[in-house]
Amino acid sequence: METATENITEKKTTAGETVVEIENLHISFGDNHVLTGANLKVTKGENVVVLGKSGSGKSVLIKCLVRLLDADEGKVIVLGEDVLSLKDEALNAIRKKIGFLFQSAALYDSMSVRENLEFPLRQIKKQTQEEKNKLVEEALKSVGLAEAIDLVPSELSGGMRKRVGLARTMILKPEIILYDEPTTGLDPITSKEISKLILEVQKEFKTTAIIITHDIECARITANRILVLKDGVFVAEGTYKELEKSEDKWVRSFFE
Amino acid sequence: MQKTFPIPPGLDDFFIEVAELTRFTGKFFRNVFLPPYEFSEILKQSFIIGYKSLSLVAVTGFIMGLVLTIQSRPTLARFGAESWLPGMVAISLIREIGPVITALICAGKVGSGIGAELASMKVTEQIDAMEVSGTNPFKFLVVTRILAAMLMIPLLVIFADAVGLFGSYIGVNIMGDVGIRLYFSQAFDSLDFADVLPAFIKTFFFGFAIATIACYKGYTCKKGTEGVGLAANSAVVVGSLCVFIIDLIAVQLASFFMK
Numbered sequence: 001m002e003t004a005t006e007n008i009t010e011k012k013t014t015a016g017e018t019v020v021e022i023e024n025l026h027i028s029f030g031d032n033h034v035l036t037g038a039n040l041k042v043t044k045g046e047n048v049v050v051l052g053k054s055g056s057g058k059s060v061l062i063k064c065l066v067r068l069l070d071a072d073e074g075k076v077i078v079l080g081e082d083v084l085s086l087k088d089e090a091l092n093a094i095r096k097k098i099g100f101l102f103q104s105a106a107l108y109d110s111m112s113v114r115e116n117l118e119f120p121l122r123q124i125k126k127q128t129q130e131e132k133n134k135l136v137e138e139a140l141k142s143v144g145l146a147e148a149i150d151l152v153p154s155e156l157s158g159g160m161r162k163r164v165g166l167a168r169t170m171i172l173k174p175e176i177i178l179y180d181e182p183t184t185g186l187d188p189i190t191s192k193e194i195s196k197l198i199l200e201v202q203k204e205f206k207t208t209a210i211i212i213t214h215d216i217e218c219a220r221i222t223a224n225r226i227l228v229l230k231d232g233v234f235v236a237e238g239t240y241k242e243l244e245k246s247e248d249k250w251v252r253s254f255f256e
Numbered sequence: 257m258q259k260t261f262p263i264p265p266g267l268d269d270f271f272i273e274v275a276e277l278t279r280f281t282g283k284f285f286r287n288v289f290l291p292p293y294e295f296s297e298i299l300k301q302s303f304i305i306g307y308k309s310l311s312l313v314a315v316t317g318f319i320m321g322l323v324l325t326i327q328s329r330p331t332l333a334r335f336g337a338e339s340w341l342p343g344m345v346a347i348s349l350i351r352e353i354g355p356v357i358t359a360l361i362c363a364g365k366v367g368s369g370i371g372a373e374l375a376s377m378k379v380t381e382q383i384d385a386m387e388v389s390g391t392n393p394f395k396f397l398v399v400t401r402i403l404a405a406m407l408m409i410p411l412l413v414i415f416a417d418a419v420g421l422f423g424s425y426i427g428v429n430i431m432g433d434v435g436i437r438l439y440f441s442q443a444f445d446s447l448d449f450a451d452v453l454p455a456f457i458k459t460f461f462f463g464f465a466i467a468t469i470a471c472y473k474g475y476t477c478k479k480g481t482e483g484v485g486l487a488a489n490s491a492v493v494v495g496s497l498c499v500f501i502i503d504l505i506a507v508q509l510a511s512f513f514m515k
Contacts, residue, residue: 106385
C-alpha cells in the first residue's frame, strides 16, 4: 500500500506550475492579528520577494509554509499538499523538499561546519560516509567556503555564517528555498555577495524561492516579482521597476 | 445558585506548567521506543554529563566522607562507640548523603547546562532549523539527554560513594590508626541489601527528573535571551526540589517494602 510519504516523494513539479499557494491566511497571537487574509501564488522557478515593515508578518508567513507556526484560518498548499493538515511523517517528507535559511543562519553551535552540513543528510540511510563527505564538500564549494569545513560557527563571520547556512539549506537539493531576511546585519558588500549567491542558486539549481527582506538592494538583485505586505495582506505586486513607480506613496517609499 | 471560587493568582499558571510538563514527559515516553535511536548522541551526552562531572563529584564525595567522619566522631566517642564509625558513615553515605548530594550537584551542573543550551538553541532558531530539515529535534535533543542522565547519574553516585568512603577512611586515620582492610570490611559488613538497592534505584529517578525538567525548561523557553537565564535558573531550582521530593517518596516506599 502506498503511504502519504511515498506519494509526496514521487510527485514532480514542472516549469510554470504553481508550487506554493496561500489562500485567505489568518494568523494571530492573542489580540495581535498578524496576517488577516493573505493570498499568494508562486510558480516553479521564480524568485518572489516579500517586502514589508518590521513586524508586518513576513517571517510568520514563511514559517507557516513549513508549519513552524499553525494558522488560525486559510489554506497553505505546498507542492500540491495542504501543509496545515499533514500528519508528521508526510509533513517531514514535504519539509525535506523545502530549504529554510534563517535570519541568524541558525547554525548548530555545538557542531563543526562539516557536522552542520551532515546533519540533514543523516536521514538518508543509504548514503555512505564517502558520499556524504563529497556532498558536504560540494555544497561548501558552491558557496565559496571550502576551507571553512573544520571550523565551528563561533569562528565564522556574519557573512560566512549565512553562506554556511545556505550550503546546509542546499544540501538536500530542495525544490523551494525560503530566505528569512538573508542580508540583515551584513555590510553592503557582503549583502550584495549574498544576494548574488541567491540568484546563482536559482539559476544553477532551478529552485523556487520566497525571499523575506526589507533590503531593497537585495530585492532589486534577486526578485523576479515583488509583493508588498501591509496590515496582514498583500497590497501591491509587480516587478522592481513597476513598484518603483507605484502610484501608492507608501509602496514607493520602500524604493526611495 | 452555583458558587464560584476565584483561583489564587499564580495557581492557574502552576497547574498549566504541571500539565505541560506532564505532556512533555509523555512525549518522551512516546519517542524513546521509536527509531532512530541516536546512539552516538546518547554516547556524546553521557560523556558530557558523566565524564565531565567526575572531578566535581570526586571532590564533593571526598569532602562529604571526610567531614561526616570528623563531625560524627565526638558523638560516638561520648558513647564509647568509635568503632562503629566506619559502619555509620557507610550507611549514611550510601543510603542518603551520597545519592542526594550527587544529585544536587548534578541538578546544578547538568541541569543548568542542559537548560541553558536548549534555551539558547530555541531562541536562536536552531531547534526550528532541525525541525524544518525533517529531523525530530525532540528525539535528538531531549530523549538523548534524558537517557544519558539516567545512565550517568547512578554511575556518578556509585563513584561519589566510593570516593566518600575513602574520604572517611582518611578522616578516621586523622585521629587514629585503622588499616584500610579493617576499615572497609567494617564499612561493608554494616551494609545490607536493603541499604544499597533502594538507594541505587532512586538515582535513576533523580537522573530522569533532573534531565526532564532541564530539557522542558530549555525546550519551551520563550522570552528571548532573558529566557535563557530563566530556563537555566529554574532548571536548577525545580530540579533540586524534585530531588528532595523523589527522595522523600523513595524513603517511604523503601521502608514500606523492605521492612
